[in-house]
Amino acid sequence: MTVSYETAKTQLLDAALLHVPFDGWSEATFKAAVSDTGLSPTVARAVCPRGALDLAVAFHKRGDAAMVAAVKAADFSQMKFRDKVAAAVRFRLEAVTDKEAVRRGATLFALPMHAVEGARLVWGTADDIWEVLGDSSDDINWYTKRATLSGVYSATVLYWLGDDSPGHMATSAFLDRRIDEVMQIEKIKARVRQSPVLSRVLAGPNWLMGKVKAPTRMPKMDFPGSWTAPRK
Template identity: 70%
Template structure:
């Protein structure tokens, strides 16, 4: 019997990873983790009220932490910004030691009742990437950056799951293409802003969006964003 540590959830997660490739993030896996660790079932249910779903969430967040650790151990100072983003996504995927565990997770979070959890986790990963790279945006760009990267990250994960190329080289090339697409969008946006005609057409929408603030501005409210009432 394993001695209960200060963090039973981590202990349960470590034990569950042995069963996920066979039984998924299921109640069967959760019960097996309890049996393997010897943790009291009441304690296990207290730290993971939803059983394996909470363990799957913890597993994803562990991967985010490993990504940040990898970034801190690497020298990205000479990289272009787009290459830093690509590197962070790559670090995140390379933190995975068993693809099947992630595959089972995508199946779990594709279910309607858990889809919101999956969306929050992807958003959280992309938020962690932007924060780690020093993003200081505090307006609508805070949202657009994370939404755009979420699309890039999600599509790259799906491609990576089916990639059998040596060293996942095909995935990294796919990732570079997706980021290049995003950079093209940013270039078009810059052209629109610099166009006297188009910039005037967008004066209204831009004024409206200027009142959207990043969450950090309203942290006490516990909301994902805010709306600043226009001055009269």
């Protein structure tokens, strides 16, 4: 039986989600998922060398993909840009099929050995949001937009995890406040740029920041690959 990489990972993730509420993103969960799917342990390790950690990453990226699809299907033509960003973050939260899985993931990525991975995932979510909304910045703003949104998204997720209000209305209000605060910062930055005195003072730093460019994006490529699982 031929099993593709993506199919095997999807099967493992779907199976793991049944065990995460009880065992977290742990080795016990990974072994249970392997048993439930009937995949060879060798195949499962080839797909997820880091075990449950790779499945937690896949779960997060699944949510990102669902958010991107929702934004593409939505009509944002009459919305202000700050409202588009807020809507994208809401879509990302709505893409979560299991809140406990996110809670367990937050615990996992709070561990020192996985903190960098967690930060990378949050940055990736912010990057996906800006990309799907059509961000075309190629200078220092590319970084500041994603760094700022990463902070807003992280704070909103933590608030959302403890929110039991109807329809997560409290989280929605929290998100709006955070974005309003960011917009105030942008207004202050605009005033600084318009000030002749401050413009001269910041001429050096601004010149230096002007040399910063967004990273070159490599085209996404599909690498074929499958293997034949041993027959039972």
